[in-house]
Amino acid sequence: MRRMPEPRHIPYELPRMADAEGVARGREFLAELLRRRSVRDFAPDPVPREMVELAIRAAASAPSGANRQPWTFVAVGDPAVKREIRAAAEAEERESYEGGRMPPEWLEALRPLGTDWHKPFLETAPWLVAVFAEQHGVDPDGSVRKNYYVAESVGIACGFFIAALHRMGLATLTHTPSPMRFLSQILKRPANEKPYILFPVGHPLPGCRVPDIGRKGFDEVAAWIM
Numbered sequence: 001m002r003r004m005p006e007p008r009h010i011p012y013e014l015p016r017m018a019d020a021e022g023v024a025r026g027r028e029f030l031a032e033l034l035r036r037r038s039v040r041d042f043a044p045d046p047v048p049r050e051m052v053e054l055a056i057r058a059a060a061s062a063p064s065g066a067n068r069q070p071w072t073f074v075a076v077g078d079p080a081v082k083r084e085i086r087a088a089a090e091a092e093e094r095e096s097y098e099g100g101r102m103p104p105e106w107l108e109a110l111r112p113l114g115t116d117w118h119k120p121f122l123e124t125a126p127w128l129v130a131v132f133a134e135q136h137g138v139d140p141d142g143s144v145r146k147n148y149y150v151a152e153s154v155g156i157a158c159g160f161f162i163a164a165l166h167r168m169g170l171a172t173l174t175h176t177p178s179p180m181r182f183l184s185q186i187l188k189r190p191a192n193e194k195p196y197i198l199f200p201v202g203h204p205l206p207g208c209r210v211p212d213i214g215r216k217g218f219d220e221v222a223a224w225i226m
């Protein structure tokens with residue numbers, strides 16, 4: 001067995017703030033998050049590549065199982081590739097919505113969202129960011145290196161990504177065309193990376209509308225034991 005390196009620790013300091021300031025900042029952050037909505041109608045206006053890069057950097061700062069950072073973010077701005085992705089996604093989604101692949105109960109659950117198989121936003125949004133979850137790593141010698149808590153890790157990173165975009169005044173959608181294998185093919189990702197989510201990124205279309213749905217009340221989502 002390979003000799004294991006000793007753990008190395010370095011100093012870490014987070015400036016200590018007064019409780020009142022913490023609460024004020026928490027309130028501001030919450031108020032900003034509460035303004036976020038998933039958007040399906042995007043303005044075609046370009047978004048600087050740097051903003052997408054900043055969101056990816058924010059995502060990649062997330063904690064992950066054994067710090068494996070099991071993610072790849074593929075940013076697509078090429079209209080021809082976006083067109084290809086839209087066509088493939090719509091073919092799958094059409095089969096899901098209208099070909100009987102989604103059971104009635106699921107279609108019923110989605111009714112308030114008003115979604116269907118048409119996904120024009122996959123071409124309208126200036127960027128598509130496809131997130132891939134690395135199921136296992138491959139060492140330079142070709143041997144497999146296990147990853148841990150992959151779905152949880154990538155989910156947390158996606159949360160950071162969404163929050164970073166929102167902070168920059170950009171909108172997105174957690175789009176999960178199903179099945180998503182076409183993303184691996186179109187974007188030429190290796191077999192150890194599984195498509196996880198597809199984010200269209202851009203500005204909301206002026207005048208766009210979102211479903212009239214709300215969030216659960218605080219008491220429905222939290223419990224205290226104290």
Ligand code: IYR
Nearest residue numbers: 093110115116175176177178
């Ligand atoms: N993938 C489909 C269906 C869909 C599923 C869930 I769960 C949603 O919250 C929304 C849609 C689609 O993207 O339309």
